[in-house]
Each structure stands twice: as C-alpha cells, then as structure tokens.
Amino acid sequence: RNLKWQMECRSDIYRHNAQFHSIYESLIPPEEEKVKQKQLLTLLEKLVCKEWPEARLYLYGSCANSFGVSKSDIDVCLAIGDADINKSEVLLKLADILQSDNLQNVQALTRARVPIVKLMDPVTGISCDICINNLLAVVNTKLLRDYAGIDVRLRQLAFIVKHWAKSRGVNETYQGTLSSYAYVLMCIHFLQQRKPAILPCLQGMRATYSVTVDDKKCAFFDQVENLRDFGSRNRETIAQLVWGFFNYWAYGHDYTSSVISVRTGSVISKLEKDWTRRVGNDRHLICIEDPFETSHDLGRVVDKFSIKVLREEFERAADIMHYAPNPCVKLFEPY
Ligand code: GTP
Ligand code: MG
Structure with missing residues (x-):
C-alpha cells in the first residue's frame, strides 16, 4: 500500500513537472519578437542620433535581462554623456522628435519617479518606455542576465x-x-x-x-x-x-x-x-x-x-x- 502511494506521488511529481515545463515554454518569446525589438531599436537610434550624435541607446529590463515573457513592452535607456542636462527638457525634445516620425501615443511623463517618454510603434506593434541616463538599470539588467546564464x-x-x-x-x-x-x-x-x-x-x-x-x-x-x-x-x-x-x-x-x-x-x-x-x-x-x-x-x-x-x-x-x-x-x- 505504502509503495503504491509512493509510486503515485512520484508519478504526480513527474506530471506536474512536465506541466510547469510546458507553461515555461509557452511564455518564452518567439524569435520574431526579438527581431522586431531590434528593428524598433534601430529606428530609435537613427532618430536620436540626429539630435544627439554622441548619445547611445541601451535596452534594459525584461527585454534584455532574459526574464521577458512573450509580448512584453521594451525598456530603453538614452545615455547622454553630460550629467548636467535637464532631463525634462531632453524628454520633451525627444517626444517631439518621435511624434514627428509617426510613432504613436507619444507621451512625456516628466514628473514620474523615473521620468520617461512612452510610445507605440505601429509597424512592429511594440510599446516602449525611454528613460534618460539610468545606467544603473542597464548594469543590473546585465547582472540578472548573467545569473540566468548559469x-x-x-x-x-x-x-x-x-x-x-x-x-x-x-x-x-x-x-x-x-x-x-x-x-x-x-x-x-x-x-x-x-x-x-x-x-x-x-x-x-x-x-x-x-x-x-x-x-x-x-x-x-x-x-x-x-x-x-x-x-x-x-x-x-x-x-x-x-x-x-x-x-x-x-x-x-x-x-x-x-x-x-x-x-x-x-x-x-x-x-x-x-x-x-x-x-x-x-x-x-x-x-x-x-x-x-x-x-x-x-x-x-x-x-x-x-x-x-x-x-x-x-x-x-x-x-x-x-x-x-x-x-x-x-x-x-x-x-
Ligand atoms: P516586466 O516588464 O514586468 O516583464 O519586467 P521588467 O524586468 O521589465 O521589470 P520592471 O518593469 O520591474 O523593471 C524594469 C527594469 O528597471 C528592471 O529590470 C531594472 O533594471 C530596473 N528597475 C526597476 N525597478 C527598479 C528599482 O526600484 N531600482 C532599480 N535600481 N532598478 C529598477
Ligand atoms: Mg519592463
């Protein structure tokens, strides 16, 4: 009786494990989503470079830390070397630039705890938040991604x-x-x-x-x-x-x-x-x-x-x- 019970428990554990595996698999973003994210990032880089030639864009958050499930929004950090910039001014300027390039729902949230510009790209269907000089988030993204690689x-x-x-x-x-x-x-x-x-x-x-x-x-x-x-x-x-x-x-x-x-x-x-x-x-x-x-x-x-x-x-x-x-x-x- 005891042995039968143990066998049943064991088969339950295998069954549950298989189910958790398939939930995990179903949440992994398909490769074409990554391609679309790259495509949007390239577009943003092109637009940003015209105004701030020295600036760089980094992906951070779940689109870059390997913990992003399918259909997540993407988080982008605009790194402008100068530490003394007025973030609100940059965000408003950025919102202007993005708006005039047919990106949709462009909104500058200059008073949020982390001020951002939000947008939606109608071509890829991806929504995106852009913040300024938030390099700690870029570094903690790398730490998380490195842990995931172990x-x-x-x-x-x-x-x-x-x-x-x-x-x-x-x-x-x-x-x-x-x-x-x-x-x-x-x-x-x-x-x-x-x-x-x-x-x-x-x-x-x-x-x-x-x-x-x-x-x-x-x-x-x-x-x-x-x-x-x-x-x-x-x-x-x-x-x-x-x-x-x-x-x-x-x-x-x-x-x-x-x-x-x-x-x-x-x-x-x-x-x-x-x-x-x-x-x-x-x-x-x-x-x-x-x-x-x-x-x-x-x-x-x-x-x-x-x-x-x-x-x-x-x-x-x-x-x-x-x-x-x-x-x-x-x-x-x-x-
Ligand atoms: P989902 O969008 O829910 O899939 O997850 P996410 O990984 O993008 O997480 P979240 O939106 O919570 O945060 C985005 C990124 O911002 C995180 O990966 C961190 O790099 C950074 N971040 C979020 N909250 C904090 C915080 O309180 N402190 C710091 N230093 N970084 C944060
Ligand atoms: Mg996120």
Whole structure:
C-alpha cells in the first residue's frame, strides 16, 4: 500500500513537472519578437542620433535581462554623456522628435519617479518606455542576465513566479505589491541559499566586470560560461523549486528581522541596515536589497495592507503546491 502511494506521488511529481515545463515554454518569446525589438531599436537610434550624435541607446529590463515573457513592452535607456542636462527638457525634445516620425501615443511623463517618454510603434506593434541616463538599470539588467546564464532553472522559476504574480494581481507597485525586478531578485536569492546551492554569489567572486555608475562601484564575476556546472549537485526539478520558493516566502522567511541580499548571497539583518522602522514612506515590511543601490529596499512600496495580501498569496501558493491535485491550474487562477 505504502509503495503504491509512493509510486503515485512520484508519478504526480513527474506530471506536474512536465506541466510547469510546458507553461515555461509557452511564455518564452518567439524569435520574431526579438527581431522586431531590434528593428524598433534601430529606428530609435537613427532618430536620436540626429539630435544627439554622441548619445547611445541601451535596452534594459525584461527585454534584455532574459526574464521577458512573450509580448512584453521594451525598456530603453538614452545615455547622454553630460550629467548636467535637464532631463525634462531632453524628454520633451525627444517626444517631439518621435511624434514627428509617426510613432504613436507619444507621451512625456516628466514628473514620474523615473521620468520617461512612452510610445507605440505601429509597424512592429511594440510599446516602449525611454528613460534618460539610468545606467544603473542597464548594469543590473546585465547582472540578472548573467545569473540566468548559469542555470536554466532560474529562468524557469522566474517565468513561473512572474506569471503567477501577474495572474494573482501582485505585480503592481502602485498598489503596494512588488515589481518584476523584485521577484527576479527573490528567485536568485532563493537559488543562492538552496542546499546545495544552485546559484553562486557573483558579487562575492573575483570581479571580471567593473564599472562605476553615479559614484557606485558595480563589480562582479561575469564569465558565467565557466559556471555552467555550478548547480549540478542539486538535482531539484522546476516543480520542486516552485514549491520550495513559495514555501520559503510563506513559512521560511523571517519578515521581522531579515533582509534578502543577492549582493552577499545570503540574508542580512534589518538592524545592520537600519531598516527596522518606518522612515518616510519606506516601511520595510519585506526587505529586498538592491544589489548595487544598497540603500534601496525594493520592498519599500509594500504597506501594511499589501504585506497581508502578499503573504496570504505566498501561503495560498505554497498550500496549492503541497495539497492541490492540479497545482498548475489552481496556482494561476485569476484572483
Ligand atoms: P516586466 O516588464 O514586468 O516583464 O519586467 P521588467 O524586468 O521589465 O521589470 P520592471 O518593469 O520591474 O523593471 C524594469 C527594469 O528597471 C528592471 O529590470 C531594472 O533594471 C530596473 N528597475 C526597476 N525597478 C527598479 C528599482 O526600484 N531600482 C532599480 N535600481 N532598478 C529598477
Ligand atoms: Mg519592463
């Protein structure tokens, strides 16, 4: 009887794993989307160069960090060497230029936390946000992409987690839940602390890549092709990791005193960061240290209402992974 039960459990695990794999596969953007993104970037480069010949455009965010699912918008950073420029003026000028080239829905949002120009390209159908001189985002995009190159399970886990967060309505920073960037950092942290570890701590290794951005030194090991075997001692499957991830955030994380830190590859204490009380609007109810802007808590958007929502969602997901006969359906049910 016991053996029969064990066999059934095992076949369930295989079945769930296959289902998670196919969800992951279905979220991967097709190659033609990449081609269209390049096409739009080339057009933007041509337009920008006429006005600012020295400027450069970089893709960042999910279109460049390898965590972009199909049909995502693209994030572009316009790097203008001069640090003293007036960003609002540049954005308004840029909006003017783009508007006169038949790009649609062009809007300059000069008062946003990160000021941007938004646009839609009618030829490729892609929407795009352009920000100015946000080079830290370009560097953290590279860090995330490099982590993704070490073990495919990171990309699989992050796709599932992002898909879950969007389905459950907990990927909305303006409503006090977390950004996609925060979720990917949570996945990296989770795989760093897994035993045996599936990911190393790139910022704790000999630096092979180093840049200084806004007076912050950003240095880490980036020869990730040499780390492809790193996680091979850990044989956990994607279904097990999805379960482990939600279990960690539902029942394993110490919300009262811990900060997760991809920079150090471990958890550090709130006390050490002086993140123990509310300062201004930063409540530090879930603490996720930015790998380069270390005074920046990506959980700062979370308030006393949304922390409850988040933790209930983590518990719901963990319980589904534990008990539900069909976790892959139930997990992503719209809220
Ligand atoms: P989706 O658009 O949801 O697929 O994900 P995304 O990876 O584009 O994430 P998001 O829109 O949350 O952020 C875009 C990029 O901006 C991230 O990849 C980061 O590089 C950067 N970013 C977002 N939020 C922050 C933040 O609070 N601090 C810093 N330093 N960078 C951020
Ligand atoms: Mg984005």
